[in-house]
Amino acid sequence: MSTFPTNILILGKTGAGKSTLVNYLYGQEIAVARAGRPVTAKGLHRHEPFPYRNMSIVVWDSWGLEADKAREWWDSLQEELVRQSGRPDVRDWIHTVIYCFDAKKSRLEEYEQEHILKPLIAMGYRLIFALTKWGLCSSQEKNAALEVLGSAYPGFSCIPVESVSQKLRSGRATEQLGRNDIFREICLNLRSNLMYHLRIRTRTEMKEAIARAETNTIRVFDRETGFFTIFGDELRTKLEDTARQNYLREIRSVYADLRDSLTLIDRMCVEVIRGYTGIDVSEKLQGLHRLMDDIGDTRIQAWSSGFEEYAATIITTVISLGLFAFIRNDTYRDGFVKRLREVSVRLTEDLESFAASLDQAESGVEEEIAKKLNALR
Structure with missing residues (x-):
């Protein structure tokens, strides 16, 4: 079974x-x-x-x-x-x-x-x-x-x-x-419903992950700074490393969950369609996995295995402020928080580009599956 x-x-x-x-x-x-x-x-x-x-x-x-x-x-x-x-x-x-x-x-x-x-x-x-x-x-x-x-x-x-x-x-x-017609629609609806809710969940979780990375980085700033802090290159480097690690850890976790869920949905789709109709649609499901694997070649490479380089570029570019020694803590903090918000906005924009690409690819997958199932009529 x-x-x-x-x-x-x-x-x-x-x-x-x-x-x-x-x-x-x-x-x-x-x-x-x-x-x-x-x-x-x-x-x-x-x-x-x-x-x-x-x-x-x-x-x-x-x-x-x-x-x-x-x-x-x-x-x-x-x-x-x-x-x-x-x-x-x-x-x-x-x-x-x-x-x-x-x-x-x-x-x-x-x-x-x-x-x-x-x-x-x-x-x-x-x-x-x-x-x-x-x-x-x-x-x-x-x-x-x-x-x-x-x-x-x-x-x-x-x-x-x-x-x-x-x-x-x-x-x-x-x-x-009506039995066979209902079964055919169950096969189509299973994937459509699961993918819709997976996309909603992934968007929500990714935005929450970005927000957590921002909050945790600010928390480290507050812990490491005080009245006598020297705001120079050493502190800047430490904050860049902290931000990079926080964003990387959070986003990788959500991205890994997305890949695992997508793989599970594909397996469910193949087994359920085979169970109801006897048809094998496994070859129709390769497009999404290729997109996930090749995504490092696009603007949305933030969500690929090459995230370290991408994150380093964004964080170093955005956070680096041309800092000087003995800047007041509140001034530095305001500027640092502003730069982190810019990082979060950039990553959120790339997330939406990534989601749109997946949506487009998924539409093609569902269309191909529907053609194969409709041939049973």
Whole structure:
């Protein structure tokens, strides 16, 4: 079995068909929305992992969404999602969100849009809309359901689903529908959701790392200086070395975490897609690693293994003030802090350039994977 679980969050209004959808997709009698171990005080639940093909599937569900509890419902869900995405291991994050939409009713309530769907999208989750009870719908109802979702959420996947094969009173029989299409979208969404949240986390952590390096360097300045300090070349050299070491240590740590997380996401992506579809996409994932390896040849080399030379150039250039002996401590400190802020700004600008390059490369990777998966249709 794969060492990587696929964490699936199933949402929807009461009676939208969450339980039957899971049973149809995985052939498992998971009592969605009625059992499971509660993770928050309110009703977000994690069910025990179960094997499917060569994977481990973890289904999360919530108490049924209803109008009079929509705000309470969202507060509970949001708290858990924030907690999940803050975990250091991407295997613990929510990988895919499936929203069950009753196609026969063909309407979106204002409360489910304002309190659930729009906030989820704002958090970076690319939803899969499962149009449940499709086999029970008339042609008019089907068209209306597609129009409602297509108008409100263009660009999001809307998958017609019939989870149960049954004979109706009219004599017509419904046929199960949508499993392979849902699986294909899970494969695409897993990578898209993980990469989005990884980029957000990396930006935040890198900015925090730069701020820590600046603060720690100033702290050393305050500890090493006093009324009788001689502000000359010896002190300047010591401060340059301190700044270089602080910035280098902090940024390297975040950069190493990024590489490790990216490698893990790539492995998850390959194994999950192989598990659901049998397709091998490993050759499609080389571009990002080449970008990471070759980044020392660009303006954003601050985040490469050649950071020492880069940092030395920036810090020496910016911090060196043409200092003289016996300058007042407060004057020197103000100038030193100003120069450190300039270093932080320069590094933050390069971080954004680096992130933009990764975003562009990732778009190409996801496009190539989508082409390969769409060929299955």
